Amino acid sequence: RCSPNILVTGTPGTGKTTTAEMIALATGLEMVTVGDLIKERGLHDGYNDEFDTYWLNEDKVVDEMESMMADGGMCIDFHTCGLFPERWFDLVIVLRAGTDKIYDRLEGRGYKSNKIQENVECEIMQVVLDEAHESYKPKVIMELESNTVDDMEANVEKVAAFVKQF
Ligand code: DAT
Secondary structure, X not given: OOOOOEEEEOOOOOOXXXXXXXXXXXXXXXXXXXXXXXHHHOOEEEEEOOOOEEEEOHHHHHHHHHHHHOOOOEEEEEOOOOOOOHHHOOXXXXXXXXXXXXXXXXXXXXXXXXXXXXXXXXXXXXXHHHHHXXXXXXXXXXXXXXXXXXXXXXXXXXXXXXXHHO
């Protein structure tokens, strides 16, 4: 492929969707928020009331996305990464943020306290970073701080440079 596929992953509230939007604007890659795709196309097994989220159906998600990933040029964002085939991605960005930032951002989004707590623990335990290392080669993984707007702008510049030299 002549244009890369990029995955932006990380705990909810680390800034994936915002960062992926800015990457798409800066590079011309097409952005897909996988969480929205799951809702719009029903790629789930119903609703989990306890955690206010859909039960993920990994096979439905991967089958649906296979053709859109085939030719490159995609920047996708999702809060977990182990379900995607390794061959899809040329760059896997793992965004990290302080637990105070995660807390404030998710509270601002109206999340219930058990869901905020679950995600704060996920970030402390670096669950998504570990999952990325289990699923992708070290050379494609880029761990980036996303605490401030300056961080985000610097991250987008790094990714834009990667896309340019691809
Ligand atoms: P995610 O997609 O990881 O759940 P988001 O992109 O929706 O996160 O961001 C959540 C909120 O936090 C949103 O209001 C934008 C803000 N935000 C994200 N990253 C930020 C950063 N690096 N600096 C300041 N605010 C940020």
